Amino acid sequence: MSDGTRFIHTSDWQIGMTRHFLDADAQARFNDARLEAIRAIGRVAAEESCDFVVVAGDVFDSNFLHRRTVYATLEAISECEVTFYLLPGNHDALDPSSIYQTPEFGERKPDNVVVLDEPGLVEVSPGVQVIAAPLLTRKPLTDLLADAIAKAGIEGGGKSGIRIGVAHGQLDSLVPDEANPALISLASAEQNVRDGLLDYVALGDRHSTLDAGETGRIWYSGTPEPTDYVEDDSGNILVVELDGSKCRVEKRHTGTWSFIRREFPIDGADDLRVVDDWLESFSQKDRKILKLAFRGTVSIREEAELGEILDRASDLFAAVEDWDRESDLAVRPDDDDFSDLGLSGFAKDALDRLVAEASTGGTDLDDPSRAARDALGLLYRLARSGT
Numbered sequence: 265m266s267d268g269t270r271f272i273h274t275s276d277w278q279i280g281m282t283r284h285f286l287d288a289d290a291q292a293r294f295n296d297a298r299l300e301a302i303r304a305i306g307r308v309a310a311e312e313s314c315d316f317v318v319v320a321g322d323v324f325d326s327n328f329l330h331r332r333t334v335y336a337t338l339e340a341i342s343e344c345e346v347t348f349y350l351l352p353g354n355h356d357a358l359d360p361s362s363i364y365q366t367p368e369f370g371e372r373k374p375d376n377v378v379v380l381d382e383p384g385l386v387e388v389s390p391g392v393q394v395i396a397a398p399l400l401t402r403k404p405l406t407d408l409l410a411d412a413i414a415k416a417g418i419e420g421g422g423k424s425g426i427r428i429g430v431a432h433g434q435l436d437s438l439v440p441d442e443a444n445p446a447l448i449s450l451a452s453a454e455q456n457v458r459d460g461l462l463d464y465v466a467l468g469d470r471h472s473t474l475d476a477g478e479t480g481r482i483w484y485s486g487t488p489e490p491t492d493y494v495e496d497d498s499g500n501i502l503v504v505e506l507d508g509s510k511c512r513v514e515k516r517h518t519g520t521w522s523f524i525r526r527e528f529p530i531d532g533a534d535d536l537r538v539v540d541d542w543l544e545s546f547s548q549k550d551r552k553i554l555k556l557a558f559r560g561t562v563s564i565r566e567e568a569e570l571g572e573i574l575d576r577a578s579d580l581f582a583a584v585e586d587w588d589r590e591s592d593l594a595v596r597p598d599d600d601d602f603s604d605l606g607l608s609g610f611a612k613d614a615l616d617r618l619v620a621e622a623s624t625g626g627t628d629l630d631d632p633s634r635a636a637r638d639a640l641g642l643l644y645r646l647a648r649s650g651t
């Protein structure tokens with residue numbers, strides 16, 4: 265009988281996730297990083313002499329992935345020396361279309377993979393049990409952790425050994441949304457911990473790491489590779505040690521990608537240098553996804569320069585997105601924007617008309633002055649590249 269164990273808690277691998285702002289090359293690197301995370305987990309498990317790994321849901325981003333992706337996932341796990349217990353989450357629910365029931369998964373499933381495909385108790389190592397709460401449908405209608413505990417029939421009785429709850433979904437304390445019947449009750453999870461029915465609760469669904477509630481034994485691991493801008497602490501796994509009455513949880517950073525949002529005030533050429541320096545300051549740019557907003561007023565010349573800076577960045581970084589909602593950049597033609605371009609004749613006439621039109625203000629997409637400013641920006645870049 266065991267009174268101690270060490271294991272890895274991870275979740276939300278989202279293998280196969282696609283992001284619309286990544287081009288084909290960047291998407292391929294993003295996919296690779298998610299597979300590399302599995303190998304990183306295997307290395308940490310070996311270093312820390314972990315007994316097993318629990319993946320608390322959303323191993324796969326979808327039930328409909330190319331079999332190449334399924335193969336690659338299972339290959340990566342098979343290279344690790346511990347057993348991985350995979351819980352179906354909402355993205356990879358154990359419904360009739362489940363990826364876990366496809367021939368490609370079944371035929372290539374290595375010996376060190378166990379799918380937690382039924383609610384209830386599973387012995388994962390001598391004296392250590394998991395209470396699994398798999399999603400059998402994308403949108404469950406009850407608190408599946410509470411259901412799994414009820415099904416396991418452990419309430420009231422004493423226990424020997426160690427018991428770990430594994431579930432996927434939001435805690436009611438985090439999403440006060442009474443309309444969602446599937447929220448996991450934090451109060452009852454904490455009560456089960458205090459009563460000694462559960463020694464630890466491994467949760468998935470939130471992509472940021474979180475120590476939930478007061479017990480120090482109920483955690484979201486977060487995703488091992490970031491998936492979005494809104495995550496405040498993603499790219500981690502947890503090494504959990506349960507020993508007698510003690511619980512120690514150590515966060516280990518595994519993420520190699522980052523999502524970064526940033527807003528810049530722009531009011532002249534110096535501010536453009538700030539943007540350029542900030543972009544240059546990053547290492548591993550090909551694993552950084554940026555969303556940028558600019559506020560202020562620029563001349564046509566400065567707008568064109570900003571365009572060049574961003575064009576270059578978009579070929580250096582994994583992606584550079586426009587943060588439209590937060591952007592408010594007014595473009596004002598200055599007389600000296602075009603004086604050194606040496607335009608004459610009909611080009612000069614067109615230039616003068618565009619400048620007059622552009623000066624009428626208006627920022628709506630269909631405003632003629634905006635079209636005139638865009639045309640001026642293009643003229644500026646074309647004329648400059650021709651000189």
Ligand SMILES: [Mn+2]
Binds near residue numbers: 278321355470
């Ligand atoms: Mn997820």
